[in-house]
Amino acid sequence: MAGIVIQYIGILRPITRPAFRLLNVGILWVMLPTVVFVSIARYSLDQILGFGNAAVFAVMGLGVCFVWSVALSHLMRHDRKTTIAVALNSSFMNCTYLGLPMVYALVGIDGLGPASLYAVSIGIPHLVLGVALASSASKRAVSPRFVLKNVFIFPATVALITALLFVGFQAYLWDVARDTFDVYLAKPFFALMLLFVGYHMPLVNPRKYVSKLVTVGTIKFLVCPLVVFAIIGMAGLSVATDISPKPSLIQAMMPPAVFNFFLAYNFKLDLKLYGAMVFYPTLFSLFVALPLMIHFIF
Numbered sequence: 651m652a653g654i655v656i657q658y659i660g661i662l663r664p665i666t667r668p669a670f671r672l673l674n675v676g677i678l679w680v681m682l683p684t685v686v687f688v689s690i691a692r693y694s695l696d697q698i699l700g701f702g703n704a705a706v707f708a709v710m711g712l713g714v715c716f717v718w719s720v721a722l723s724h725l726m727r728h729d730r731k732t733t734i735a736v737a738l739n740s741s742f743m744n745c746t747y748l749g750l751p752m753v754y755a756l757v758g759i760d761g762l763g764p765a766s767l768y769a770v771s772i773g774i775p776h777l778v779l780g781v782a783l784a785s786s787a788s789k790r791a792v793s794p795r796f797v798l799k800n801v802f803i804f805p806a807t808v809a810l811i812t813a814l815l816f817v818g819f820q821a822y823l824w825d826v827a828r829d830t831f832d833v834y835l836a837k838p839f840f841a842l843m844l845l846f847v848g849y850h851m852p853l854v855n856p857r858k859y860v861s862k863l864v865t866v867g868t869i870k871f872l873v874c875p876l877v878v879f880a881i882i883g884m885a886g887l888s889v890a891t892d893i894s895p896k897p898s899l900i901q902a903m904m905p906p907a908v909f910n911f912f913l914a915y916n917f918k919l920d921l922k923l924y925g926a927m928v929f930y931p932t933l934f935s936l937f938v939a940l941p942l943m944i945h946f947i948f
Contacts, residue, residue, distance in 0.1 A: 656849055670849050677846060681839045682746055683809035686770065688831045689762035690813035691823045697763075698817060701894040703885060704764035708745075708771035710881055711874045711902050716741040718869050726861065731919065734787045736862060738913070739927040740869040742776040743904035745769035746806070748932070751840035752904070753897045756944070759832055765897035770810045772901075777804060780913050788917040850908050854926040866927050871903060871939045878902040879947075889947060899947065903939050905931035 656666055690698065719740035723733040743749065746769050753765040802808075816823070856863060882895045889895040906928050914924035 683805040686766045686809040687813045689766040691816045701764040704768045704894040705771040707878045707898040708768040711878045714877045731787045734783045738910045739906035744907045747843045749901045749904045761897040764894040768901045784913040784917040859926045875902045905935040
């Protein structure tokens with residue numbers, strides 16, 4: 651909420667705008683890669699294989715949500731741009747800037763490994779499909795080479811690959827590096843990520859977008875968690891004792907990604923529609939969906 655308040659204090663904008671641009675650079679190139687690297691490199695290969703099913707949960711949830719969102723948009727006779735907006739905001743959740751801090755707050759450091767795998771498993775297709783679909787909606791041509799280039803130079807992707815190589819070659823993450831992150835860096839990193847999310851939440855009148863918000867909310871907060879919960883059950887895992895189910899369920903309950911709004915901004919799409927789809931589901935997730943899930947499942 652602090653980020654939202656700062657956003658609307660006009661006298662601070664000459665300071666806050668460049669400050670938050672720098673914060674975005676810091677999150678993208680330093681904080682997020684550090685979180686991903688330390689969260690994976692701290693484990694052995696056997697341990698990572700033990701919670702690697704988080705990536706499966708992410709991909710399965712993403713696939714079901716994408717198909718449902720396109721099908722519902724077709725039934726509701728949405729135009730192409732609206733269908734793309736509904737698909738992006740129903741399928742791709744805020745696993746990094748909001749999801750990782752929430753997992754840290756609710757589960758602790760131990761939950762960051764599977765949460766990071768879940769986030770990167772969503773983030774890579776998000777970059778590919780997000781850029782491709784947003785460019786399609788704006789009728790701009792984007793080559794496969796351009797899309798793949800952006801995926802492989804994305805800092806979190808590089809951090810994940812580096813961490814997996816680190817683990818694969820049985821390198822040892824120094825205790826001082828792990829302890830420095832756990833004690834001194836984790837809390838300020840996640841606090842700054844949450845502040846950044848709040849600052850980029852646009853306040854939009856929701857009445858014009860009620861049907862679209864209901865569609866996105868139903869898929870995001872009902873279909874996705876139920877799919878992930880069902881797969882956890884079919885895998886024979888326990889929410890109470892296994893390491894990957896809790897972080898995966900929290901990530902599955904995250905609202906649409908702020909990155910969708912950035913795509914809309916960069917490709918000149920309907921900012922009010924994307925803003926409503928990000929802002930109101932975020933409030934619903936934090937104050938209704940997550941508390942209910944914690945009460946009934948955790």
